[in-house]
Amino acid sequence: MPQERTEAVVLRGVDFSETSRIVTFLTPDRGRLACMARGVRRKKSPLASTLDTFNRVEIVYYWKDGRAVQNLAEAALLDGFGGIKADLDKATFAALPLELVYKAVHENEPSLELYATFVHGLESLTRWEGDARAHMLWQVLQLMSVAGFEPALDTCVACGRDVETPQGFAYEGGVTCGACRSDVRLTPEQAAGLRALAGSRDGCPAIKNPAALYPLVHRYAARQIEADLRSVRVIDQMFI
Ligand SMILES: [Zn+2]
Incomplete structure (x- = not known):
């Protein structure tokens, strides 16, 4: 499965399981993009603050055609708009x-x-x-x-x-x-x-x-x- 890297803004996060959250991004090339962020709800997960709404981030995800929710591999904060x-x-x-x-x-x-x-x-x-x-x-x-x-x-x-x-x-x-x-x-x-x-x-x-x-x-x-x-x-x- 190919990995893709893009800049994005976090539009929304919805808790999915005890440890995961579905995060929806706005991206330049793929428009609205929903990704499963695993482990984000674990205590002390650095991803939690990175994936806060409004944040501009750089993400890496695994892309599969036709899938409604892609798998997030990495996320790094670019601007938190404090x-x-x-x-x-x-x-x-x-x-x-x-x-x-x-x-x-x-x-x-x-x-x-x-x-x-x-x-x-x-x-x-x-x-x-x-x-x-x-x-x-x-x-x-x-x-x-x-x-x-x-x-x-x-x-x-x-x-x-x-x-x-x-x-x-x-x-x-x-x-x-x-x-x-x-x-x-x-x-x-x-x-x-x-x-x-x-x-x-x-x-x-x-x-x-x-x-x-x-x-x-x-x-x-x-x-x-x-x-x-x-x-x-x-x-x-x-x-x-
Ligand atoms: Zn008129």
Whole structure:
């Protein structure tokens, strides 16, 4: 069985037996990858902290076509993103882009750009000193864009007309003009915030009132990937 080596980010770990855990990674070449990590639950196993959620790691695994869970051989920590985990606000909001990636990425599908965007977002959040909610919205919109779910922000999603000042937003695909049906009304401030967040590839821009954009962005993301986002409920319990 061939061994493969890759960089990866830990998306999730689910205990499997008294000593093993199934760990799901995001990888550049194989998309979402689940591996059986044997011995990780033993006392004093160095693997336990290495395979903590959010960690960027280098892994070696045995690849077998068609198998749902591969066997992990080795794992080494590259970046633990301590600046996120030590900050409750950052860690809580960061769970949403993480869950989005877990649910939007397919198994065994090259995901180089998405991987790079996700890691860039985590590195940016580690250093971020502004509003953690704004940063999360920026990460979500950047990830949606590279995953092929970029919202239309300059043309009406229903009739295709150019819209300088959008009047509404449809979760189906983006902004709407005054004549077309929308799911929610959009204020000029919200429209400007969305355009700034979506258009800024390198880093999170300063936006006014991120809380007003939050429901719109997480509902749009959930509609596009056709999945419920559990992290939204955790965020809402903590911050609303
Ligand atoms: Zn229209």
